[in-house]
Amino acid sequence: MTKVVVVYHSGYGHTEKQAKAVLQGVEAVNGVHGTLISVTEIDQHWEKLHQAHAIIMGAPTYMGSVSAEFKKFMEATSKFWVDQKWKDKLAAGFTNSGSQNGDKLNSLVELSIFAAQHAMIWVSLGLLPGNNSSTGSINDMNRMGAFLGAMAQSNVDQPADVTPFQSDLDTAKHLGKRVAELAQQFRK
Numbered sequence: 001m002t003k004v005v006v007v008y009h010s011g012y013g014h015t016e017k018q019a020k021a022v023l024q025g026v027e028a029v030n031g032v033h034g035t036l037i038s039v040t041e042i043d044q045h046w047e048k049l050h051q052a053h054a055i056i057m058g059a060p061t062y063m064g065s066v067s068a069e070f071k072k073f074m075e076a077t078s079k080f081w082v083d084q085k086w087k088d089k090l091a092a093g094f095t096n097s098g099s100q101n102g103d104k105l106n107s108l109v110e111l112s113i114f115a116a117q118h119a120m121i122w123v124s125l126g127l128l129p130g131n132n133s134s135t136g137s138i139n140d141m142n143r144m145g146a147f148l149g150a151m152a153q154s155n156v157d158q159p160a161d162v163t164p165f166q167s168d169l170d171t172a173k174h175l176g177k178r179v180a181e182l183a184q185q186f187r188k
């Protein structure tokens with residue numbers, strides 16, 4: 001069975017909601033097993049990451065970069081970076097922030113460089129931008145217009161049961177499905 005792990009951090013639940021949508025996309029693909037892991041519990045789960053064919057990583061954007069908790073996870077992987085243990089696994093990323101822009105592209109850049117350091121193969125979002133024409137709307141998938149990964153925006157005055165928008169969750173689900181399908185192809 002093809003194994004895909006979604007590893008994430010979320011301080012207040014919004015990125016967790018996005019991570020769960022990514023997992024839904026993974027689990028929509030027959031023959032693929034998805035696992036959701038919070039970096040706060042990573043020490044019990046390293047082996048699952050080592051066994052995975054693809055690892056999808058997500059963090060909220062805090063102060064223009066991935067959250068410190070997620071960065072702690074990234075640095076902890078240096079233990080096996082030295083042996084390039086994750087070489088040729090697929091990788092992809094997602095992030096969520098309060099502002100429409102909020103400098104969250106930087107978080108995806110960080111995640112993609114991290115994947116490259118591990119000699120992983122980065123999977124892009126694979127969607128054209130939404131909400132960029134006179135007929136577009138905030139309900140379009142990829143309303144944030146990203147290519148490198150899935151972006152979400154959560155209103156800062158609303159809890160995670162209300163925000164981010166369904167369009168961002170659909171975008172996250174798309175990324176999970178795309179990675180799962182590619183992981184299956186790549187294994188052949």
Ligand SMILES: Cc1cc2nc3c(=O)[nH]c(=O)nc-3n(C[C@H](O)[C@H](O)[C@H](O)COP(=O)(O)O)c2cc1C
Pocket residue numbers: 009010011012013014015016060061062063064065096097098099100101102103104154156
């Ligand atoms: C310490 C901190 C720094 C933040 N920095 C940014 C930022 O640089 N850009 C932005 O748009 N939002 C920023 N935000 C807002 C969060 O990205 C936003 O509230 C997000 O939904 C939080 O996700 P979470 O609930 O998964 O933690 C910041 C929030 C916190 C707590």
